[in-house]
Amino acid sequence: MLLKINHETRYVYDTPVQYGLQQLRLRPKERPGQEIKNWAIEIEGGCLELSFTDQHCNHVDLINIERGRTEIVIRCRGAVENSDGSGIIGSQAGFAPLWYFKRHTDLTKPGPRVRKLVNSLGDDFETDIAKVHALSAAVLENVSYRTGQTNADTDAETALKTGEGVCQDHSHIFCAAARLMGFPARYVSGYLMMSDRIDQDATHGWAEAYVDRLGWVGFDISNGYSPDERYIRIATGLDYREASPISGLRYGAGGEDMIVTLQVQQ
Incomplete structure (x- = not known):
């Protein structure tokens, strides 16, 4: 089964961010029965600092939030082909x-x-x-x-x-x-x-x-x-x-709102 994913996470902050980091685990695992046809991550309001593989073989991207931003958007798009292995x-x-x-x-x-x-x-x-x-x-x-x-x-x-x-x-x-x-x-x-x-x-x-x-x-x-x-x-x-797909830290006062839009279809 070929699956198409469009996933957007938007963080809106009450006050401008002085310093913030987001840790992304948003790249699917490549394994028998799960083949990544294409995958892309776009960041609006931040930049990629580094990428690494953790102890669980998760692909992790570390994102630095641009100073003074009141919003950051993380978009994922791609296609993955799966087969049924009965779990x-x-x-x-x-x-x-x-x-x-x-x-x-x-x-x-x-x-x-x-x-x-x-x-x-x-x-x-x-x-x-x-x-x-x-x-x-x-x-x-x-x-x-x-x-x-x-x-x-x-x-x-x-x-x-x-x-x-x-x-x-x-x-x-x-x-x-x-x-x-x-x-x-x-x-x-x-x-x-x-x-x-x-x-x-x-x-x-x-x-x-x-x-x-x-x-x-x-x-x-x-x-x-x-x-x-x-x-x-x-x-x-x-x-x-x-x-967790997204985790991180932020310095500064004020709250935040998170808005997620996600589409998964064949």
Whole structure:
């Protein structure tokens, strides 16, 4: 499936920026089953300082916001051809060893609610893949999809307590629980072509667990199935913060607004 993406993120600042940096993870991963036909990133109001590959093999661009700007625009355009691997990504290809993906973070640290969720699954599974599929279903059963109840700093325990959340929350809970069960797990940020719309207001997020003899396997907990050819993997990390499409810092007073326009279509 050949997918076309148009993605724009616009930051509008209340006061002129004195100094600011944006870290972009917006270039899709090149891998078997995902081929980048063309991809371009345009910056309005900033300039590229350097590019590097991080420990997760994410391509990272560091953008310097021009001094005195009250707006910066980041545009991504391109085409990616995907094939359906039934959610199976395969062997580990990054610089980090597998044990690294068993580490807990502030957003995925297991507490009593995560432990209770894991214990509720029991041990009656013939295979490991059946076990992690059951975990994915259990996360969605305990935390229904609803926007506006959590934010980017909500951790797995808090999301479970709230009982409502979005794809980021589902993925953090899954990673926390999977690691507690002994599986390496990671967060994935990317794009999803939806069947009922072209225009979207945000990128997507899901999780992957490493299963013996299969390698990395994806789980879109929010939608209840494994990623197929409609998904484009952009970045991976231990949690959302390590795989966030855009992150950064800014010196100066005043607030900011972020406006996202996104189209994903065949």
